[in-house]
Amino acid sequence: MDGENPPRSGRIVGVDIARGVALLGMVATHVFPAFTDTESDNPAISPVFTLAAGRAAAAFAVLAGVALVLSTRRQSAGQARLSVFLRALGIGALGLGLAYADSGIAVILVYYALLFVLALPLLRASVPVLVAVAVLAIVAEPVVSQFVRDDLPGSDLSSPTFAALGEPGHLLAKLTVTGVYPALAWLGYLCAGMAVAHADLRSRQVATRLLVGGLALALAASAASWLLLEPLGGRTELADPAEVPGVGSLPQGWFIDSGLYGATPTDSAWWLAVDTPHSTTPFDLAHTTGTALALLGLALLVARAPLARPLAAVGAMTLTFYSLHVVVMASDLLPTDPTRSYALQVLVALTAATLWRLTGRRGPAEAAVSVLPRAARLVQSPRRPAVRLERGT
Template identity: 35%
Template sequence: MAQNQSEDTGAAPDARPPAKRRIDGIDAARALAVFGMFAVHLGVVSFGLLPEEQGWELHSLVRGNSSALFAFLAGVSLALMTGRTQPVEGDSLRRAGVRILARALLIGLLGFVLDAFAVPVAIILTYYAGFFVLALPLLRARAALLWTAAGILALLGPVVSFLLRQDLFPGGLRTAALTSFTEFFLTGYYPAITFMAFVIAGMAVGRTDLTATAVRIRMAVGGVLMATTGYLGSWLLLNPLGGWDRLTEAHVLNGGSLDSVDPGTAEEARYAATDAAHSISGQVPTDSWWWLAVNTPHTGTTFEIFEAVGQALVVLVVCMLLAERLPRLMYPLTSVGRMPLTVYSGHILVLAVIVALHPQNAAGGPWYLEMFILGSFVFACLWRWAVGRGPFELLLGNFADGAVSVVESARADRERGRGTG
């Protein structure tokens, strides 16, 4: 039976610091993020246990929040790979950078391969790889600086994005999950200008002592406050201060006034504006500044970022507590969370088969979500028991280790050359 492995610190095999106990709660939270994306990709029609009304409520809860949690936990993992509370420096930092770049390269290539299957899903892996690269300059930063950077990006990123897309980079027709640098930074499904706030916030959390009770209490309280701020701030602007009416006039009535239409038409227009806000996939329209007041999923506004990060903090704290107190019960969830790349990629490949066999019914039917989750549990538990690391994770780790060996060998050769020159 394979043994549990500690978190990869990003150091070379011969220069690793003493192994630290793996935090299973992070794996459990990562599994929830992956399952949330399952639910979004398969749609409400795939839910078997829940009636339609509750199914839509679950879909609304996980849409956007699951991808945000996935990015947040990527930041946590980056911090754990690079020293946890004490950022690595010197040779260890260089090796960590090489290892992260190698991982980003392979993850990005995998994302493009999965996208080629033309499954009706916005593949996050290509963006995920880019986030790793953008995070490299912050590997030496400590929690306070990282929280500051995340806060600045959450406040200014949506505004900068709005201005740039309004005047210079309007979004075009999307033919794949990611086709250009403009999509990656601004106009895509997971634009870096706002999604990096999740990654950096996760890095800040990973730079704290996640085993300390005081840290967990601060995370839980801070998470509740952030989520509440995101929700109430948006509600205040959109309802008592009239934001929904202004959006309706700008987006639905093309600048016309609600007072100029009959009450029935006005109500339909307001519903259309609300529906438009819940249908956004990546960034808000630029026909009204009031769009920056919404907090619906995939809008990339300050309020959505605050709410999503707050929820991620609470989810992580709860998962850590449950994983420690109920390890056997949480074993299936932590097993999936130890091989998220394998499980995520596997569900895309299965979806590709379903689409090929039933192109008019890509989501299958009732109970498909439950079957995907159960299949993930069975595979992950058996693989973890028999092998340990997931197959894609094992490949990724070996590729990263090989990249470090190549770079270190080249560096040693250069130093020997200088010494004999």
């Protein structure tokens, strides 16, 4: 959902495939319930949530970092910063508007817009700097957040609307620290993607390293979390039931199994040891960064497979399909059965994207948010009229 597509000849198909998979994963977490049996005291987590919860959204952020570098690398530093800033304004405005739809979805676009703004000083940063910022965001920000969040304005699970602009301090705290997708921590995802974009993503060796390295990082993070919580007894230090801001009090296991809402409870530092989806702990951020890199590596490896082309088409216009998904989820157009609803949305997305790609145009939402950046480029680099020399002069 970067909002602007590089020229078709410069597209890396594997990146689009990864974005398409991430979009369909995010849609699945919105459609399917977290638990298979909520009447039980110990309900089983649904297979969809086990696979996609937290990982799909993280993949979007990592891939957005990749897209930022790829789409601005031929621009001057000043042009790149202006283009990304104007793109962020468009994405933010779209997100504020989508929040009015009664979809039950925590719309991510306003958080993305702020992420792009935070990335402006880093657009021309070296890989070591990007890696250092990513590590700092993943490791240090959750710890600081754990100890300062109680002193910040309280947050809820609602998506920011245009009305939220009237309380800029509250909105900034929500977008950066206390909200569902806290941008200061998620900057780690973006910087990881920006660093990866400096590699040769058309190389099978690079793709293999991303796949293997990403899986290793994901497994190491989960193993470390398990070690701290189980053998070392961290889980016994966590409140049960747990009190989560914006949600209330529920059994500890429900949150650990299905996910949190952007931040952990602040009653114990041991919460930082969980790798629960959307808990924004170092282990959650490291695990989902790893799965995002592994997804990208796998997508790059299968980029030439014909069956992957519809996914690439969806990935080339994720902003459009994400927006449509939010709108239709707020309507009565979808079947009530989650499986049928998901199948219908996937079928429509794959078919419509494949047909739209034949036109050679950007997706409608991508084109809309790129109007200001394109206008700025025209103003900065006006075409000079051709000078015709008349004979005899």
